[in-house]
Amino acid sequence: MKIERLGQDKIRIFLTFDDLSERGIQKEDMWQEIPKVHDLFTEMMDQAYSEVGFDASGPLAVEVFALPAQGMVVIVTRGKYENHQFGSLHEDEMPEEIYEMEVTLELSDAIVYAFSDFEALIEAAHVLQPTITDAGRLFNYKGKWILHLEPEDLDEGKHPALIAVLAEYGEATSVTPAVLEEYGKLVMAENAVRVICEHFKRQS
Known part of the structure; x- marks a missing residue:
């Protein structure tokens, strides 16, 4: 899993097919609301925070690009959300709706x-x-x-x-x-x- 910061509110994550198979995830699963995909997303956001300081609180637009030979590209854009009200909460106290995702999928054969x-x-x-x-x-x-x-x-x-x-x-x-x-x-x-x-x- 590689994470690259594209801007203040945007990151790009590259997942190889090995990254997915290690977690029991198929390419088609990536745009489904299933627990293992949610776990993967949580893992990605944790890693994004630790590696590039990306705070995933607030509504997130998630674009998934499927590349046939290499894996998947996930672009996460943070929306404008008044998250200061959660500033004093610990991570495990965060309201669940903070992960408010809008997922779109694009297939690329390149x-x-x-x-x-x-x-x-x-x-x-x-x-x-x-x-x-x-x-x-x-x-x-x-x-x-x-x-x-x-x-x-x-x-x-x-x-x-x-x-x-x-x-x-x-x-x-x-x-x-x-x-x-x-x-x-x-x-x-x-x-x-x-x-x-x-x-x-x-x-x-």
């Missing part, structure tokens, strides 16, 4: 991996080239190289092998395609894997 080192991206591209011919967009975002692949451009049967290579050289990222479009710098608009292989040689 496969998105980040590379800190461009050389690692070159290596990955050369390994992937026999599998991928015309696919991939490359972004630069927050000092990392982000390779974005759309499943319809790929042979579905080769997804596991593709993801294994990407995971070896890069890391799954919680950055959604929408965030890349808005805040990232587009470096290669199409056929990124092929373009990288054409212009950069592997280190021997």
Whole structure:
């Protein structure tokens, strides 16, 4: 579980499928009112408070983005709530309605991996080239190289092998395609894997 602060009232949490399976949660469970999902949410909010100081009191808007290969992205936005009245209460005395969640779900089939080192991206591209011919967009975002692949451009049967290579050289990222479009710098608009292989040689 990775937690990133996006603003004073907003955080992004990245859950891998391992995070979910360890807690007995299926992807489809994430937008259901069931105890284990509530427990997971409580755990996420506790960790968010301890890691980035995010106070989850008040109404919360929760957006869940399902990414097929990597896991799930949960964006939590705190509403404007007069929580000073609860300031003197201990956590176990907090009224239950303080977790007032509005959950929306978005599915994204995009496969998105980040590379800190461009050389690692070159290596990955050369390994992937026999599998991928015309696919991939490359972004630069927050000092990392982000390779974005759309499943319809790929042979579905080769997804596991593709993801294994990407995971070896890069890391799954919680950055959604929408965030890349808005805040990232587009470096290669199409056929990124092929373009990288054409212009950069592997280190021997």
